[in-house]
Amino acid sequence: MSEENLHKFQAIADCAVFPSLYEPFGIVALESFAAKVPVVVSDTGGLPEVVEHGRTGIVSKVGNPNSLAWGIIEALRDPNYVQKLVNNAYQELEHKFSWDRIAKQTDGVYQRVVAERLQVVW
Numbered sequence: 001m002s003e004e005n006l007h008k009f010q011a012i013a014d015c016a017v018f019p020s021l022y023e024p025f026g027i028v029a030l031e032s033f034a035a036k037v038p039v040v041v042s043d044t045g046g047l048p049e050v051v052e053h054g055r056t057g058i059v060s061k062v063g064n065p066n067s068l069a070w071g072i073i074e075a076l077r078d079p080n081y082v083q084k085l086v087n088n089a090y091q092e093l094e095h096k097f098s099w100d101r102i103a104k105q106t107d108g109v110y111q112r113v114v115a116e117r118l119q120v121v122w
Helices: 003-012 027-035 067-076 079-096 098-122
Strands: 016-017 040-044 058-059
Touching: 003 027, 003 058, 016 027, 016 058, 016 067, 027 040, 040 067, 067 079
Parallel strands: 016 040, 040 058
Antiparallel strands: none
């Protein structure tokens, strides 16, 4: 989907639903966090690492249509609850998933690998 169409979709969406059978990281959920769209995701791959059930979104059981339907209804039924999820998700995005934080974490991993490699070599 083009960026333009994605932004149009997010502007009108009441919630974003990702019933993935597998999702390595969950960037799609983060895009929805940034757009302030509530999310319903499957409990597979990296999605549950990104979406905390009942705090930043709704996590449903993978491959279970009843669980998914419940999650969608849960995300739409109470505007105050949904706003809380959206606010928490946006804060989580800024705090836990900011590019500065991710870059520092990545640098830390590289530093540890280099230090361990130097110990093995010497």
